[in-house]
Amino acid sequence: MGAGHAHVLYRESDSPVHRLPPEVKIAAMVAFTVAVVATPREAIWAFGAYALLVAAVAALARVNARWLLVRSTIELPFVLFAFALPFLGAGERVDLLGLSLSADGLYGAWNIIAKGTLGVWASLLLAATTTTRDLIVGLDRLRCPQILTQIATFMLRYLDVLVGEARRMRVARISRGDDPRFLWQLRGFAAGVGALFLRAFERGERVYLAMLSRGYTGRMPAVWQGGGAATTGQWLVAATVPVLAGTVAATAAVLT
Amino acid sequence: METLAMHISNGIINGPVAAIFAVIALAAMAFCVMRGRQDLDDRLAPMAGLVAAFIFAVQMLNFPIFTAGVSGHLLGGALAAMLVGPWVGALCVAVVLVVQALVFGDGGVAMLGLNITNMAVIGIAAAYLLIALLLRVLPRTTTGLAVTAFVAALVSVVVAALGFVVQYQLGGTTDLGGNLAGLAGTMAVSHLFIGIGEGLITATTVVTVAKVRPDLVYALRALKPAAPASVPAVGGVR
Numbered sequence: 001m002g003a004g005h006a007h008v009l010y011r012e013s014d015s016p017v018h019r020l021p022p023e024v025k026i027a028a029m030v031a032f033t034v035a036v037v038a039t040p041r042e043a044i045w046a047f048g049a050y051a052l053l054v055a056a057v058a059a060l061a062r063v064n065a066r067w068l069l070v071r072s073t074i075e076l077p078f079v080l081f082a083f084a085l086p087f088l089g090a091g092e093r094v095d096l097l098g099l100s101l102s103a104d105g106l107y108g109a110w111n112i113i114a115k116g117t118l119g120v121w122a123s124l125l126l127a128a129t130t131t132t133r134d135l136i137v138g139l140d141r142l143r144c145p146q147i148l149t150q151i152a153t154f155m156l157r158y159l160d161v162l163v164g165e166a167r168r169m170r171v172a173r174i175s176r177g178d179d180p181r182f183l184w185q186l187r188g189f190a191a192g193v194g195a196l197f198l199r200a201f202e203r204g205e206r207v208y209l210a211m212l213s214r215g216y217t218g219r220m221p222a223v224w225q226g227g228g229a230a231t232t233g234q235w236l237v238a239a240t241v242p243v244l245a246g247t248v249a250a251t252a253a254v255l256t
Numbered sequence: 257m258e259t260l261a262m263h264i265s266n267g268i269i270n271g272p273v274a275a276i277f278a279v280i281a282l283a284a285m286a287f288c289v290m291r292g293r294q295d296l297d298d299r300l301a302p303m304a305g306l307v308a309a310f311i312f313a314v315q316m317l318n319f320p321i322f323t324a325g326v327s328g329h330l331l332g333g334a335l336a337a338m339l340v341g342p343w344v345g346a347l348c349v350a351v352v353l354v355v356q357a358l359v360f361g362d363g364g365v366a367m368l369g370l371n372i373t374n375m376a377v378i379g380i381a382a383a384y385l386l387i388a389l390l391l392r393v394l395p396r397t398t399t400g401l402a403v404t405a406f407v408a409a410l411v412s413v414v415v416a417a418l419g420f421v422v423q424y425q426l427g428g429t430t431d432l433g434g435n436l437a438g439l440a441g442t443m444a445v446s447h448l449f450i451g452i453g454e455g456l457i458t459a460t461t462v463v464t465v466a467k468v469r470p471d472l473v474y475a476l477r478a479l480k481p482a483a484p485a486s487v488p489a490v491g492g493v494r
Contacts, residue, residue, distance in 0.1 A: 009359060009360070026358065029358070029365070030365050033364065033365040033366050034365075034366050036366075037271055037274070037364065037366040037367075038271050112268055115364070116268075116364065119364045119365060119366070122365070123357065123358055123359060123360065123365065126358060126359065127358075127359040127360065132359070135355075135358065135359065145289045147289055147292055147293055147296060147344075147347060148289070148347060148350070148351055148354075150296075150301065150304075150305075151304050151305055151308050151344075151347055151348055151351045152308070152351045152354075152355060153305070154301065154302060154304065154305020154306070154308070154309070155305050155308035155309045155312060155348075155351060155352065155355070156309075156355070157305065157309075158302075158305050158306045158308075158309035159309045159312060159313065161306075161309070162306070162309050162310065162313055163313075193457055193460055193461055194460045194461045194462075194463065194464025194465065195464060197306070197310060197461050197464065197465060198464060198465060198468055198469070200306055200309075200310075201302070201303065201306050201465075201469075201472070204302045204305065204306050205302050207302070208298075208301060208302035208305075212298070
């Protein structure tokens with residue numbers, strides 16, 4: 001347990017993408033997403049180019065397509081919202097398959113699905129190739145204020161504490177004759193939520209005091225930092241993806 | 257636990273509006289970092305982490321609103337404001353949003369400014385103002401505290417949801433015309449129900465913590481200079 005361990009989305013592997021320092025990957029991913037969002041929605045070919053870029057990085061990171069697709073179901077609610085748009089949108093209507101749809105709404109739906117999916121893929125690739133520990137090290141090296149990385153470190157650490165504590169309380173309830181089923185276990189859970197919080201806090205407080213007594217000063221020790229900060233070469237390698245995406249976005253903006 | 261997206265994802269709001277809100281969010285967060293540093297002592301540091309973890313967990317409880325394809329979820333803003341104060345609380349919510357966007361693809365990275373403005377700035381501000389007001393007005397009993405937590409949570413959820421409607425009006429990528437009022441209505445009504453759920457969770461959690469460890473509740477600590485004698489009353493028998 002603890003932040004040193006990988007999260008559910010991490011794919012253990014040793015690819016060139018895994019080896020890149022985290023701060024480089026975070027910066028590249030954010031820049032890529034901004035380029036995608038800035039692309040005019042009429043330039044449909046541009047989104048194809050982005051998808052190719054994502055596929056190339058995924059192949060390089062040895063993340064298979066099936067995993068990527070299954071995990072993208074996370075954005076399903078927004079896809080539903082997107083499907084509602086052609087019916088709700090105002091302005092010019094077009095007839096498609098016998099339905100009167102809003103042209104603006106259709107573009108809007110496309111816009112949300114394309115940009116949303118590409119964004120989700122980009123973050124999934126980051127998650128698949130970076131452990132949570134590295135993620136925090138990366139944010140720290142990107143000059144993220146220490147108070148934020150500190151909260152993030154504890155958050156990721158305590159998530160396990162919280163889940164473990166909830167599991168223990170559930171076992172305790174069951175062993176005392178509770179019979180939790182789908183919705184009805186919510187009542188038992190709601191009644192115990194305050195106790196869960198307190199138990200998790202007291203456990204977490206002990207962890208924190210133990211850390212303090214071992215010399216914790218608000219920043220993780222140098223061992224955590226691992227391989228050292230990114231070199232210029234690594235920055236350049238990682239920059240290829242956002243630079244290509246930026247070029248596509250600029251071309252699309254000029255053409256439309 | 258499978259997560260579903262519920263924050264604004266890429267492409268829903270146009271670039272310029274997202275950029276403006278990113279600047280607003282950044283400025284607000286910078287201010288919170290400055291104020292939060294003074295607050296974050298030995299007791300608050302683990303608490304902030306736990307509150308963030310708790311918010312992270314409750315935000316996974318997601319309620320789809322099928323009528324408009326929008327989904328809603330618990331926010332945890334009032335809980336954060338109550339337990340760790342508005343500054344650190346806003347930072348906790350922001351950290352949750354950043355991690356969700358970076359790692360889980362939940363909420364577009366380019367839309368982070370919008371999400372942070374709604375949930376970490378507007379939500380927390382509404383919650384904390386209400387908490388500060390209600391704790392002064394209501395009797396200092398467990399019931400008073402519970403009511404405060406409930407109302408603050410309910411209102412903050414609805415206000416944060418309406419923040420999205422305002423942003424959509426400013427920069428929605430699709431012109432909904434007259435249907436915008438419908439969107440506003442759907443968001444408000446659905447988040448009213450979510451707010452009730454959130455209010456109940458917030459109230460039970462805060463009351464339990466206040467009973468056993470009143471020293472951990474920031475909102476009660478802040479009151480102390482004004483009324484040193486009456487605060488322990490919330491602590492009950494323990």
